[in-house]
Amino acid sequence: MTENTPAFDFAVSIDCVLFGFDGAELKILLIERNEEPFKDWWALPGNLVGKDESVDQSAQRILKELTGLSDIYMEQYYAFGDVDRHPQGRVISVAYYAMLRLGGDKPLKPLTSYAKKAQWVNVANLPKLGFDHQHILNKGLEKIKRRIKHLPLAFELLPEKFTLTQVQSVYELILGKKLDKRNFRKKILSFKVLKELEEKQRGVSFRAATLYKFDKRKYNKLFGKEISF
Amino acid sequence: MTENTPAFDFAVSIDCVLFGFDGAELKILLIERNEEPFKDWWALPGNLVGKDESVDQSAQRILKELTGLSDIYMEQYYAFGDVDRHPQGRVISVAYYAMLRLGGDKPLKPLTSYAKKAQWVNVANLPKLGFDHQHILNKGLEKIKRRIKHLPLAFELLPEKFTLTQVQSVYELILGKKLDKRNFRKKILSFKVLKELEEKQRGVSFRAATLYKFDKRKYNKLFGKEISF
């Protein structure tokens, strides 16, 4: 049995895995660090939890500091607590993920003092990350693969109005496999949480697709139901 | 935006939600505390993480200290980090659950200095718990409801040899609903992870049921497949 020497000399940090979809690629928000340790390395946006904020509040604050965004659907998924995961002391990191729609209007204003810049990076083409962040990210990816089967996640990634083909792309990117178009549409529509709009896509070459909207009210009614692709 | 004053003055604790099945009831292991805060209250078994052990190691250690058991399938499921959740300072608690088969041979040797006793309590009839432990437990229950759909969990609760009716009881207790006997058997057997033994139950009144064994090798082959009851 190991010796147990508890003490109030731990720190707790948050790391955020922010997934973004720009209509074509699945991306992750990374920062380039400007402070030791791992100065000049890419890393997940994260920071230490303050004394007077809950872990959840802290996650919201950090997300806001790094992106300017608030009221984002964000979920805790794991606490990483290896002894040597942080070179400067005993830091337990609580990881959260969030999904964001990218491009268009929403300006990304990250940049806190310790980051040189923040950038969306294609998840299929990542640089080497500091700390155990590659591990944290992998675990986040596994998580959303499972979670996207419970529906509403995908719509966090999409713009307010979207086409069914875009929804399918999100599923295909996250699950890492191709899906049948007709079956996908049949199924996603069978949940009756999408509202077909009168409107069509604009500014595209070739035939424009019909736009849809996610109907949160209807979604809440079938909470818990599963889909599997 | 909140003030962020990070410091190395947090503590991290583990709380274990141990589910047990004695053949009839779903139970939870609780301890009666012998130290402040919440002296004389019932609480989940838990303790502070030591400086030189990872969070996972700590969970194993604490489980062992409180039960004498090791090599238990145990999984982290959430970190609780509200500011005031611990009256004596800033303590983040990482929660784990485990499933144990109860009764028979395995002696339960809990009892560390801060506990007066440890006891299995029917989950349907719990006392008031200290800290935010009721909340932690509720979240653990939700978790296993989802997890039991991924099969192997239920067998952690059962003795090595068990009857199909016992398996069904576990599912019914965790999911909180009655299941159809024929459909349940058809489905559970369709996964081909149970080995029917020559043996029958002994020492029961009335007709003895056939015993089965969980076949881990076969299970590993279908990892990831879902069941839903």
Place this chain on the structure above:
DNA sequence: TTACTTAGTGTAAAAAATACACGTTATATT
């Protein structure tokens, strides 16, 4: 031997998942 209790079994109907291919339509080009 009888009464009791749990074990164990099958089928039909409904629902869900899968596999699969082509005509339509808006745009861009010549």
Place this chain on the structure above:
DNA sequence: AATATAACGTGTATTTTTTACACTAAGTAA
């Protein structure tokens, strides 16, 4: 204006899975 292009949008048949449902068999106890 005609044509080429590229993505849109649709239906059916088959298989698989899920659900609903009730009685006989076997072992124990009195």
